[in-house]
Every structure is written in structure tokens, then in C-alpha cells.
Amino acid sequence: MQEPAVLSPLHEVVVSFYAKSVSAAGISSPEDVHGMKVCRPSGYFKHDLESMGRVPPTIIRVAGKDPADCFERLKEGSVDIVTVNADTSDRMITELDLSGEVEEIIDLATIQTLHVVAMKSNPKSRVNLLRLNKRLKGLQMDGTFKKIAAKHLSASLQPPTGYPAVVLLLARLTQRGFLACVLPFGQGAEVEIQPAKGKN
Known part of the structure; x- marks a missing residue:
């Protein structure tokens, strides 16, 4: 495999x-x-x-x-x-x-550590992961990543039932130019990420 x-x-x-x-x-x-x-x-x-x-x-x-x-x-x-x-x-x-x-x-x-994975057999996987890494680095550098983690991983707030808080980070990445389809990790989990139309 x-x-x-x-x-x-x-x-x-x-x-x-x-x-x-x-x-x-x-x-x-x-x-x-x-x-x-x-x-x-x-x-x-x-x-x-x-x-x-x-x-x-x-x-x-x-x-x-x-x-x-x-x-x-x-x-x-x-x-x-x-x-x-x-x-x-x-x-x-x-x-x-x-x-x-x-x-x-x-x-x-x-x-x-929590990660997004993609199948190497998909020819678009490498470029999509590189793009996602770039967007992730941008969130980390401008402080947005910390704000999202602090808000959604705090003791007073809980992610939607069945979904890890990392999904909320992916949702923010969607706003930065990606479409993400996410199922709960550990329960037949899979993540499909592709550039949004008109975005690089």
C-alpha cells in the first residue's frame, strides 16, 4: 500500500x-x-x-x-x-x-501532532499540499493560527461533536483560497483539498 x-x-x-x-x-x-x-x-x-x-x-x-x-x-x-x-x-x-x-x-x-494527508497516487496531491503549507505558514506568521487555536481549543469552547478542532483551521484556510472536505479523524477520516476557483 x-x-x-x-x-x-x-x-x-x-x-x-x-x-x-x-x-x-x-x-x-x-x-x-x-x-x-x-x-x-x-x-x-x-x-x-x-x-x-x-x-x-x-x-x-x-x-x-x-x-x-x-x-x-x-x-x-x-x-x-x-x-x-x-x-x-x-x-x-x-x-x-x-x-x-x-x-x-x-x-x-x-x-x-495533527496532520492533513493525501494519497501520493493523486497527481495533484503534492502541489495541493505545498499550497496548503504556504497558506498555513501565512496563518502562523500573521498570528491568525494562534488566535484560532486559542479560541477553539480553550477550556470553555468545544468543537462540533465528532470533529477535531483542526477542522476549524482548515475552514479558515478555505477562506484563504482552498476548498476542504473533511470527515472526522479516526472515523473513516479523509481530507480532500483543492484550490478554490480563481485562487492560487
């Missing part, structure tokens, strides 16, 4: 791990979660868990319907670990009033 062409990182996210406060102190490495029930919402990526070697049967993977569901399961004791991005974790802990009940396991946290 041909490897896809990949855009420069659109965004970096901190992926956190949480456990009940009474048990968090005993977890400091991926090996310590062996045999535990780990909840990550359905549709989220899992390559970071795979790189740690934390896949079944070394763990029991639980796919919650959303981040709140995972934290509710942690609160009631039906799972041992919750892992989602840090911004979402902070919001869930506040909304569900879990401060003092759960604790972040800093040693397991990782930084993951």
Missing part, C-alpha cells in the same frame, strides 16, 4: 492520562498500567498507545462514547485510566467536579 503524502503539522496536542487520586501515585510508566482498563473515546487515535505497547491483551481497551463518558466511568470505578487530550481533560474535570478525585499521570503524557 502506497504511503500518503503528509502536510506539515497543523497543531500539537498534549495527550494526558488520568487515574483516581488514590491510585495515580503508583503509576509512573506504561508497564504500570498492564492489565488495567483504559478508556479513550471511540474514534480517537491509538497509535500513541501502540507505541507504548499498551494494546490488548496488555490492557483492556474501553471505548467511551465521549470524553465525559470516560471520566464518568473512572469516577464510578468501571475503568482505571482515562486518556484524552489535556484541554478536554481540564474541561471535563471542571464540568464533572472531579478535582481532588482524579489526578494526571504526568509521566505518561505525550505530545502528538
